[in-house]
Amino acid sequence: MLDRRTEILMAATRVIARRGVRGLRVGELATEAAVSTALIYYHFTDRAGLLRETLAFISDRADRYTAERDPGAHPGGPRAELEQVLMLELQDTADVRENSTAWGELRATAVFEPGLREDLAKVTHTWVYEIADLLARARPDGTAPAHAAAAERLTALVEGLSTRWLSGSLPLDHARQLVRGAIDTELGGSGAVG
């Protein structure tokens, strides 16, 4: 059984994915999570604390999509593992759509709410580091700064494509194909158009 704290965070993610961070009111969240507003304040102190913990929850949940994977032991090798990890935010399931929508919304909200920025930068850094590590395993001949830059580009590309997908500018299959092309371009022996 889930604890109350987790139930509140799941409900907050649902509400953010449905109506946006700015549509999130603590009173409505209490109704959605079937708890009292007092319990929400008890666990998260204030709205800013709730948003920060929801960000951490969303980030952990994205990791869990591939919780079954055994790092370094992917049957397709590090290239396939890299593709799998990058595609986490680009899948047509209710869970992933909800998670990606909430993630994008928290990212967009941080432009206007400085209180979210530090945690968001940390979570982004962790993601970039994970991808740089996979790039290093896929191409051990590359340099660490080159792996880091490629990881920053690939993760920012996934964020950009995810928002295009969710805002109706790009079909999901095409977004996934563009990410595969980007992996090839970053790892590969020749440029995409040259």
Added chain:
Amino acid sequence: MLDRRTEILMAATRVIARRGVRGLRVGELATEAAVSTALIYYHFTDRAGLLRETLAFISDRADRYTAERDPGAHPGGPRAELEQVLMLELQDTADVRENSTAWGELRATAVFEPGLREDLAKVTHTWVYEIADLLARARPDGTAPAHAAAAERLTALVEGLSTRWLSGSLPLDHARQLVRGAIDTELGGSGAVG
């Protein structure tokens, strides 16, 4: 002298960049633009019409940052022109910060407001087409589908990096350096890390 319609659109961009689309109320916009709410409704019919016209205005204004450029006659050739056009949203000036913030906010809002999606997809398509054309001039030996895919990746990357910059996850100079690296990788003879 600017006409009233343009003054309203400039004021709408300022308000969106300051407080977000969801902080935009027609009454406050009227105060900001020093016009009556009736005039706003006269020009834009409703809030949805105002948002669509603001999107078009922001998109046109981004083009004007390099209005002085003579397409196809850039002194640095198509590679330099490509870099210049892609960097439009990544500059540390009040105008660009305002425009990029408002653009990112309209993109994020379209996830929740389907009425914005069609116009946003059109503006995105125009941007991708312009970049694909520059890629084709920079590397005439590439294929049209390869140029189109590279243009979609480069523009989505700029959107992703712009939002990271504005949300405090990435310094601007570093974002610009990553875009330069992406141009090299898309055009170049070798992958970034291989």
